[in-house]
Amino acid sequence: MANKTDGIDVDQAMADFWSLGLGDIYPIAASHGRGVTSLLEQALLPWVDEVNPQEEVDEDAEYWAKFEAEQNGEAEEEPEDDFNPQDLPIKLAIVGRPNVGKSTLTNRILGEDRVVVYDMPGTTRDSIYIPMQRDEREYVLIDTAGVRKRGKITDVVEKFSVIKTLQAIEDANVVLLVIDAREGISDQDLSLLGFILNSGRSLVIVVNKWDGLSQEVKEQVKETLDYRLGFIDFARVHFISALHGSGVGNLFESVREAYDSATRRVSTAMLTRIMNMAAEDHQPPLVRGRRVKLKYAHAGGYNPPIVVIHGNQVKDLPDSYKRYLMNYFRKSLDVMGTPIRIQFKEGENPFANKRNTLTPNQMRKRKRLIKHIKKSK
Known part of the structure; x- marks a missing residue:
C-alpha cells in the first residue's frame, strides 16, 4: 500500500510505483481514512468464508479438562510435535x-x-x-x-x-x-x-x-x-x-x-511450574485489595518464545512484576540470544459452577452431618 496520498495527484504518484513492478498498489491516506475501507475489503473479504467461529478453542476449558483427567489418573501424554x-x-x-x-x-x-x-x-x-x-x-x-x-x-x-x-x-x-x-x-x-x-x-x-x-x-x-x-x-x-x-x-x-x-519447545507443565516458583519467590502484588492469582502458563508461540499466563486480574499487574516474570522465565529456561514475550489472559474456571456428584458413602455422611447440626440447634 502507498500511504499519505492526501493532497497529491494520486494517479501520477501511482505511476512511479507501478513502474517498479511490485504488483497491486493500494493508495490510502491513513490520517483521513481515505482508501482504508477498500483496502480492508480487498485483503479480508476473500477469507471471510473460511472463518468458522464455532471452531475456536476454549483454552481454559481445555486446560481444566486436562487437570481433571490428571486428578482421576486418566491423563494422556501430550503428542510430540513433528516439527523439528x-x-x-x-x-x-x-x-x-x-x-x-x-x-x-x-x-x-x-x-x-x-x-x-x-x-x-x-x-x-x-x-x-x-x-x-x-x-x-x-x-x-x-x-x-x-x-x-x-x-x-x-x-x-x-x-x-x-x-x-x-x-x-x-x-x-x-x-x-x-x-x-x-x-x-x-x-x-x-x-x-x-x-x-x-x-x-x-x-x-x-x-x-x-x-x-x-x-x-x-x-x-x-x-x-x-x-x-x-x-x-x-x-x-x-x-x-x-x-x-x-x-x-x-x-x-x-x-x-x-x-x-x-x-525450543517447552511443555505446559514446565512453564506452569516455573510460574509457580516465581510466584512463591515473589508474590504477585495486591490489586484493589485482592491478590493477583496466576493459574497456569503455556507456550503461545516460538521465534520469539511467547509464554501465555492465565489468571485473575493478570492484566492489572504492574510493569515491574511483568519484567520480573519475564526475567525469571529467561533464567529458568536458560534463554539466550532471543527476546521472550509474556502475554496475560484473564480466565474463568469452567468447572466453578458445576457440582460434584457425591458417592453413596458421601451422601450418608452428609445426611448424618445435617442431622447432627439440626439436633445441636
Missing part, C-alpha cells in the same frame, strides 16, 4: 548502517568474494540471499542495504532498499547487527535495534573494525556499549575484524544458541 527446527536452514540477516562492513563480513563468512565491496556507502541496494553450510548446519545469509537516517534518504531506489532491509529482518530467524567500533553507537543503530526487538527476532551484536584500536579506545567503546545497550541483556556481543577475519568464526556458536533458544 533443526531440519530447516537458519536465515541469518546481516544489517547495519552503510559502510560498517556488512558485505565484507558476508564475504569473510563465505570465504569468497560473492558480494561486491566498495568504500562508498550504499553500494548494496537490494537484499541478497545466499545459501551456505557450516558445521553440518544449513544457513541462508541475507546481506542487506545499509540504513541511514530518515532525513538523509532521498533517492527512491534507496527508500526501497531500506524497505527491503526491514523486510529481511522480519524474514530472518537471527539478525547480526553490525556496528562500527570507530564510529560508536549512533541513533540509527538504536533505531535498527528497536525494529529488530519489535519484530521479535533473535539477535547477535557484532562490533566490527576492532583491529587497530588501542587498548584505551577499546575500553571506552566497551563502556559506551554497556551504557547505551544495557537494556539488551540477552544478546551476545562479539568484537571482530571482518577484513582480517579475527573473531568471525565465533559468531556461529552464538547464532545457533539464539536460534535454538527461539525455537
Whole structure:
C-alpha cells in the first residue's frame, strides 16, 4: 500500500510505483481514512468464508479438562510435535548502517568474494540471499542495504532498499547487527535495534573494525556499549575484524544458541511450574485489595518464545512484576540470544459452577452431618 496520498495527484504518484513492478498498489491516506475501507475489503473479504467461529478453542476449558483427567489418573501424554527446527536452514540477516562492513563480513563468512565491496556507502541496494553450510548446519545469509537516517534518504531506489532491509529482518530467524567500533553507537543503530526487538527476532551484536584500536579506545567503546545497550541483556556481543577475519568464526556458536533458544519447545507443565516458583519467590502484588492469582502458563508461540499466563486480574499487574516474570522465565529456561514475550489472559474456571456428584458413602455422611447440626440447634 502507498500511504499519505492526501493532497497529491494520486494517479501520477501511482505511476512511479507501478513502474517498479511490485504488483497491486493500494493508495490510502491513513490520517483521513481515505482508501482504508477498500483496502480492508480487498485483503479480508476473500477469507471471510473460511472463518468458522464455532471452531475456536476454549483454552481454559481445555486446560481444566486436562487437570481433571490428571486428578482421576486418566491423563494422556501430550503428542510430540513433528516439527523439528533443526531440519530447516537458519536465515541469518546481516544489517547495519552503510559502510560498517556488512558485505565484507558476508564475504569473510563465505570465504569468497560473492558480494561486491566498495568504500562508498550504499553500494548494496537490494537484499541478497545466499545459501551456505557450516558445521553440518544449513544457513541462508541475507546481506542487506545499509540504513541511514530518515532525513538523509532521498533517492527512491534507496527508500526501497531500506524497505527491503526491514523486510529481511522480519524474514530472518537471527539478525547480526553490525556496528562500527570507530564510529560508536549512533541513533540509527538504536533505531535498527528497536525494529529488530519489535519484530521479535533473535539477535547477535557484532562490533566490527576492532583491529587497530588501542587498548584505551577499546575500553571506552566497551563502556559506551554497556551504557547505551544495557537494556539488551540477552544478546551476545562479539568484537571482530571482518577484513582480517579475527573473531568471525565465533559468531556461529552464538547464532545457533539464539536460534535454538527461539525455537525450543517447552511443555505446559514446565512453564506452569516455573510460574509457580516465581510466584512463591515473589508474590504477585495486591490489586484493589485482592491478590493477583496466576493459574497456569503455556507456550503461545516460538521465534520469539511467547509464554501465555492465565489468571485473575493478570492484566492489572504492574510493569515491574511483568519484567520480573519475564526475567525469571529467561533464567529458568536458560534463554539466550532471543527476546521472550509474556502475554496475560484473564480466565474463568469452567468447572466453578458445576457440582460434584457425591458417592453413596458421601451422601450418608452428609445426611448424618445435617442431622447432627439440626439436633445441636
